[in-house]
Amino acid sequence: MSNLQFLWFILVGVLFSGFFFLEGFDFGVGMSIKSLAQTRDERDVVIHTIGPHWDANEVWLITAGGAMFASFPMWYASLFSGFYLILLLILVALIMRGVSFEFRSRMESEAGRNFWEWAAAIGSGCAAFLFGMMFTALVKGMPIDANGDMTAHFTDYVNLFTLVGGVAVTLLCYLHGLNFVRLKTTGTLRERALKWAKPLYWVLFAGEVVFAILLYFNTDFFQKKPVSTLIIVALLVVLTALATYGVYGNHEWLSFISSGLSLIDVVVLLFNGLFPRVMVANNPANSILIKNASNSPYTLHLMTVISLTVLPIMLIYFIWSYWVFYKRLAS
Amino acid sequence: MYLGLSILSLARFQFAMTTVFHFFFVPLSIGLALLVAIMETVYVVKKDVMYKHMAQFWGRIFLLSFAVGVVTGIIQEFQFGMNWSDYSRFMGDIFGAPLAIEALVAFFMESTFIGLWMFGWDRFSARLHCAFIWLTSIGTMISAMWILAANSFMQNPVGFILNAKTGRAEMTDFGAVVSNPQLWYELPHVLFGAFVTGSFVVAGMAAFGLLKKKNVTFFRKSLKVSLIVGLIATIGVVGMGDLQTRYLINEQPMKFAATEGLYEDSGSPASWAVIEGIDAKNHKAKWSVEIPYVLDILSYHKLEGNVKGQNTINKELHAKYDKKFGKDMNYYVPAKTLFWSFRVMAFSGGLFALIAIIGLIFNRASSTLIERQRWFLWVLGICTFLPFVANTAGWFITELGRYPWVVYGLLTIADAVSPNVSVASLLTSNIIYFCLFSGLGIVMIVLSKRVLHHGPDDLLNAADDAPYDPYGKGAFSHE
Numbered sequence: 001m002s003n004l005q006f007l008w009f010i011l012v013g014v015l016f017s018g019f020f021f022l023e024g025f026d027f028g029v030g031m032s033i034k035s036l037a038q039t040r041d042e043r044d045v046v047i048h049t050i051g052p053h054w055d056a057n058e059v060w061l062i063t064a065g066g067a068m069f070a071s072f073p074m075w076y077a078s079l080f081s082g083f084y085l086i087l088l089l090i091l092v093a094l095i096m097r098g099v100s101f102e103f104r105s106r107m108e109s110e111a112g113r114n115f116w117e118w119a120a121a122i123g124s125g126c127a128a129f130l131f132g133m134m135f136t137a138l139v140k141g142m143p144i145d146a147n148g149d150m151t152a153h154f155t156d157y158v159n160l161f162t163l164v165g166g167v168a169v170t171l172l173c174y175l176h177g178l179n180f181v182r183l184k185t186t187g188t189l190r191e192r193a194l195k196w197a198k199p200l201y202w203v204l205f206a207g208e209v210v211f212a213i214l215l216y217f218n219t220d221f222f223q224k225k226p227v228s229t230l231i232i233v234a235l236l237v238v239l240t241a242l243a244t245y246g247v248y249g250n251h252e253w254l255s256f257i258s259s260g261l262s263l264i265d266v267v268v269l270l271f272n273g274l275f276p277r278v279m280v281a282n283n284p285a286n287s288i289l290i291k292n293a294s295n296s297p298y299t300l301h302l303m304t305v306i307s308l309t310v311l312p313i314m315l316i317y318f319i320w321s322y323w324v325f326y327k328r329l330a331s
Numbered sequence: 332m333y334l335g336l337s338i339l340s341l342a343r344f345q346f347a348m349t350t351v352f353h354f355f356f357v358p359l360s361i362g363l364a365l366l367v368a369i370m371e372t373v374y375v376v377k378k379d380v381m382y383k384h385m386a387q388f389w390g391r392i393f394l395l396s397f398a399v400g401v402v403t404g405i406i407q408e409f410q411f412g413m414n415w416s417d418y419s420r421f422m423g424d425i426f427g428a429p430l431a432i433e434a435l436v437a438f439f440m441e442s443t444f445i446g447l448w449m450f451g452w453d454r455f456s457a458r459l460h461c462a463f464i465w466l467t468s469i470g471t472m473i474s475a476m477w478i479l480a481a482n483s484f485m486q487n488p489v490g491f492i493l494n495a496k497t498g499r500a501e502m503t504d505f506g507a508v509v510s511n512p513q514l515w516y517e518l519p520h521v522l523f524g525a526f527v528t529g530s531f532v533v534a535g536m537a538a539f540g541l542l543k544k545k546n547v548t549f550f551r552k553s554l555k556v557s558l559i560v561g562l563i564a565t566i567g568v569v570g571m572g573d574l575q576t577r578y579l580i581n582e583q584p585m586k587f588a589a590t591e592g593l594y595e596d597s598g599s600p601a602s603w604a605v606i607e608g609i610d611a612k613n614h615k616a617k618w619s620v621e622i623p624y625v626l627d628i629l630s631y632h633k634l635e636g637n638v639k640g641q642n643t644i645n646k647e648l649h650a651k652y653d654k655k656f657g658k659d660m661n662y663y664v665p666a667k668t669l670f671w672s673f674r675v676m677a678f679s680g681g682l683f684a685l686i687a688i689i690g691l692i693f694n695r696a697s698s699t700l701i702e703r704q705r706w707f708l709w710v711l712g713i714c715t716f717l718p719f720v721a722n723t724a725g726w727f728i729t730e731l732g733r734y735p736w737v738v739y740g741l742l743t744i745a746d747a748v749s750p751n752v753s754v755a756s757l758l759t760s761n762i763i764y765f766c767l768f769s770g771l772g773i774v775m776i777v778l779s780k781r782v783l784h785h786g787p788d789d790l791l792n793a794a795d796d797a798p799y800d801p802y803g804k805g806a807f808s809h810e
Binding site: 051052053055056058059061062063065066067068069070071072073074076077078079080081082084085087088091092094095098099101102103106108145147148149150151295296298299302303306307310311314317318321324325 | 391394395397398399401402403404405406408409411412413414416417419420422423424425426427428430431432433434435436438439440442443444445446447449450451454494501502503505749750751752756759760763767771774778781782
């Protein structure tokens with residue numbers, strides 16, 4: 001494995017981390033439209049908290065996908081063709097959710113608004129759940145042949161482990177969204193988000209314990225990398241504890257940063273466990289390795305130069321756009 | 332095989348369906364972004380608030396189009412991996428880079444600044460706010476550049492070697508990939524086509540608005556801006572199309588010969604078939620209506636010269652590629668589709684120019700002709716839909732004319748498809764996308780009609796009050 005290959009493995013991880021940190025609260029806010037928000041005014045406010053940002057947040061996913069294609073096409077090809085049906089459903093969810101905000105704002109009837117609010121809420125929830133499920137299945141090990149082609153059956157995608165993984169990611173996103181609403185609103189919404197987060201954090205703790213146990217039995221993480229895996233799992237619990245502390249002590253920034261970092265920690269857990277592979281096969285001989293999956297050194301070098309030039313500029317205006325709209329919204 | 336369907340035919344159908352649908356909204360968004368940017372610039376320069384309302388009103392259609400364009404674009408990115416995994420493996424070294432750069436450079440730019448533009452009417456100076464829509468507009472054009480760089484490689488592979496060990500195409504010269512002549516013929520043609528699309532959608536909708544005899548000044552000014560841009564863009568799209576066509580004669584002669592319905596060599600001088608009965612099975616023209624010399628004018632800008640027919644080119648291609656791909660390859664492209672697509676596209680171009688000129692004459696400030704010539708407003712209104720037909724026809728030529736290759740001369744379509752995806756999966760995804768697109772298409776049309784039906788009244792009447800801005804002053808409490 002070359003340094004460039006290692007760098008790009010990390011970079012793909014960074015892009016997915018950015019996606020989960022940012023789109024994590026988008027998904028949570030999306031789900032909140034039909035749960036936390038109870039009046040039309042409240043729904044307007046909840047949607048407006050992510051209004052200027054959700055589109056750019058989703059670009060992190062598109063960039064992660066593009067970067068994966070540009071650095072590890074064998075990974076991209078196997079993952080996307082292998083997880084065909086999950087990705088199809090993710091696309092449907094992202095589409096319904098993506099158009100919902102604009103379409104809702106053009107609706108005149110209560111029924112019309114209601115339809116697109118549900119589209120946003122269900123789309124967000126399903127996308128979070130399906131991403132969680134897909135990444136859990138990815139590390140569990142899938143039926144992959146010597147060519148790198150994966151032909152998975154229903155039970156490979158859907159089993160106790162992947163379901164728990166899906167639920168855990170959904171819950172993490174939902175809580176991250178609640179923490180974001182707490183930061184961005186005032187009055188009843190802010191109070192209700194706080195009230196709802198409190199019991200949910202205890203559910204999350206339980207979910208994390210179940211997930212850690214299933215992780216032990218379903219993956220080789222604890223056998224191959226016991227120390228780092230344990231540290232990352234422990235960190236997840238610590239971050240959740242910090243978020244919980246932030247909820248009970250009403251420290252809004254602490255909760256938000258902690259819930260965001262715990263989503264990133266999950267990505268780190270995944271990538272740490274994958275390394276030095278990119279796809280885990282049932283038959284270890286067929287696992288796809290970083291060293292075999294990447295593009296030529298020329299392309300990797302080129303992409304490194306371009307990314308490291310463009311990323312800082314992009315981050316400046318991206319962060320600036322958050323700073324500009326850093327204001328609380330009242331219903 | 333299952334129900335007589337193969338993964339290849341289903342994957343091809345899906346690519347056509349998703350790309351055509353996506354490309355309704357891409358040129359519309361690129362074109363509308365430019366028009367809105369121009370309108371807002373006029374507002375900033377002239378301080379005429381009418382132009383601000385125009386930017387806001389047409390911005391509503393732009394935002395609808397942008398939303399659908401974004402979500403259907405994600406399908407495109409995923410599709411290469413999902414349906415065409417062997418293509419992705421073969422081409423990843425070259426194709427992934429422009430895709431990633433497109434996201435990194437263009438998508439972040441357009442999505443961030445569109446958010447600032449949407450929610451920033453009250454928060455920024457007029458100049459800065461205007462800069463946001465320009466940055467969005469430039470972002471959409473940069474995005475087109477990178478995705479067409481990827482497409483151009485598929486049409487005309489440059490700057491690469493075939494790695495004998497891995498069997499993959501590997502990039503050796505990024506500069507060559509980006510300076511691919513195919514790209515620089517294709518990009519301006521596509522961009523001008525997008526400006527035509529945006530212009531004629533605004534012009535057509537403004538014409539419908541004028542038919543209702545309300546907000547006449549508003550719609551007449553919108554018509555003026557859109558027809559001026561539309562006329563310039565039409566000249567651009569026809570001119571660049573001509574350049575691209577003449578480039579094709581040498582680079583992809585089969586595609587060119589098929590668009591002209593030419594089976595046998597024309598001899599010199601070459602006459603041009605306006606219409607033709609094509610016998611695609613036996614590779615010959617049954618009958619045709621021809622104009623002498625015109626094919627030479629189109630091909631070489633001269634009155635003489637031979638143009639090769641498909642049958643000759645077929646033989647040449649067999650001679651060139653049989654060693655590598657075998658004798659059984661079929662190098663004939665879907666002749667009827669290409670022939671008629673080209674005529675639809677060229678006819679539309681001429682019609683757009685004519686209509687723009689008549690419209691601008693009728694719409695002179697000193698005249699009320701445009702309000703009285705209701706038949707013309709109807710023609711304009713119907714023209715709202717024509718650019719989409721023309722764009723689709725253009726892509727049919729470009730993409731179907733590449734047959735049988737996915738990457739010209741390197742990889743056949745049949746070798747590109749995902750081997751592990753089942754017919755059932757592909758059938759499911761085709762049905763889901765079809766239903767989804769039908770729904771989205773209907774909602775788009777209904778909502779655009781609704782925006783037009785309500786007209787700009789809310790903007791014009793609220794001239795003194797700021798439009799509702801959740802982030803505006805007073806809308807939030809400071810802590």
